[in-house]
Amino acid sequence: MRAAAVATLDTKNWVKGPKGKEFGQRFAEHCGALVAVPCQNGSSSLWAALRILGVGEGDEVIVPSYTFISSATAISLVGATAVFVDVEEDYWCLDIDEVKKAITEKTKAVIGVHLFGQPCDPKIIDLCKERGISFIEDAAQAHGARQVMSDSLERVAGAMGDIGCFSFFPSKNMAVGGEGGMLTTTVEELTNLVSSVVNHGRSPSLESMQLGSNLRMSEVSAAIGMIQLKHLDDWVCKRRDIAELYNSKFSNNNCVRIPQIRPGAKHAWHQYCLLTDKPDEFVQHMDQHGIDTRRYYTTPCHQQSVFSEHSQFDKILPVTQILANTLVAIPIMHEITESEVQRVIDGVLSFSTT
């Protein structure tokens, strides 16, 4: 990465150069999308996806509330209304029955978050197709996730819906040495829009054809991203091995419940999360053993102050609430050593006996 970054700096070709194009091509090949376009970060990719699909004032977009805040605020930023729905008890992604109930004449898109690396229910993508609703994959946490779709073919995250949105924030399954994101599409008619939205919506003749902005990724970041992409599959396999080991060690434990994997899915394990009725005690216990843990989305999106005027602000989404109250992530990453994994296992198992 260091050599690639320095070589790119030395070219003095710091923006709009060949590295960004090449990174996009390789990323598209990796996930099987028609095109992939590097951009500034995951949040701007979500904004861009909604703009490309023409989502705006008067439109509704269905989104889970149990997610990172920008899955929802991107909708407000284009002037549309977020319709928050509950997630599945087992897999923690959008619940298809809740999606069906939430669809109205105003529904223009669904943002399906592949949460923690678990792909969304592919039947929601079929439902969206049937109803003429666009499906945006929020794949910020799902680089390398795979899912067998209803046509029995396996697809990679970023090539399941209409537009895929990725983040390369440093904690993600792959990164670019700074902020970064990627837009992908599988829809022929959207390829030009996806390519140009990051560059002021310009056509090759430099005329702005659609509303876009400068969302471009720097060449140094793209050069680093290409190095990381080469390792992505191996790194995700390593995460899968660790998750499998954790699942086998914790499956009969009375104090924690293990994450479930959707049938047909190859989870990308951005996070490995356990459910426990005593999350504070669990975090404290792991802390005492020198093991990092994280609680995620303890205030679901629709209950954050930014949505205090939203009609669903006071609504309780039952599964979302359970996850907010009980979910704790334990370390999973490709760099983790065998002895560190064992320390994590010992830490969790000793919690059961305290």
Ligand SMILES: Cc1ncc(COP(=O)(O)O)c(C=O)c1O
């Ligand atoms: C599910 C989800 N969506 C969107 C984003 C936004 O990505 P970024 O931080 O690159 O803007 C993140 C990042 O944490 C995320 O986890």
